[in-house]
Amino acid sequence: MSNESNLQVTFSKHCNGLFKKASELCTLCGAYIALIVFSPSEKIVISQVPPQNSGPMQFIEANRSAKLRELNAMLTQINDALDIGKKRENELSDLRKKNETQFWWACPIEGMDRVQLQLLKKALLDLKKRIGQHANMVVSQGTPTQTFPFFVGNGSSSNMPIEH
Known part of the structure; x- marks a missing residue:
């Protein structure tokens, strides 16, 4: 200009x-x-x-702070739930391991060794034989079915009865 x-x-x-x-x-x-x-x-x-720091800015800041507190509370709840879930998972894992060592036949077949598989096979064949005998007895006598003991050896202790 x-x-x-x-x-x-x-x-x-x-x-x-x-x-x-x-x-x-x-x-x-x-x-x-x-x-x-x-x-x-x-x-x-x-x-x-x-x-x-007039009206609108104070309102925006107050709203932001409230949302932040709400999100922090939600995060705390989620973390607490996650901790509880992890604790339960560990307890169940320990219980499963204890169960598998006490009752080897309760563990997955893939985890069994040769001796355990042979014992399981023997126990299943024995169960099949007993079921056949029981079925023949029921048919011939006409009596109602009853539970009968089934023994499984765990290889390290005496036979343990299981009702079927």
Whole structure:
């Protein structure tokens, strides 16, 4: 612009608009802004715009804090539930291991050694024989079915009765 007066007026309007935008940015984002502007007359205009703690910003901050507290409470509950689940998992794992050592036939077949598999085979053949005998007895006598003991050897202790 050739006219100094028009240049100064235009600069002043644009500078005010720039400061207004900086103030809005502070209000919306909570940012600290410092502006350094050189005028056409080579004077320095410095403006520091702190975030506004007026109504809307206080409401936004209070809402954010409440949401953060709510999320932290939910996270604590989830972590507590996870800890309880892990504790139960460990207890069940210990119980399963104890059960498998005490009753070897309760463990998966894939985990049995050769001796245990032979004992299981013998026990199943014996069970098959007893069921056949029991079925023949029921058919011939016409008596109602009853439970009868079934013995399985665990290889390290005496036979243990199991009712079937």
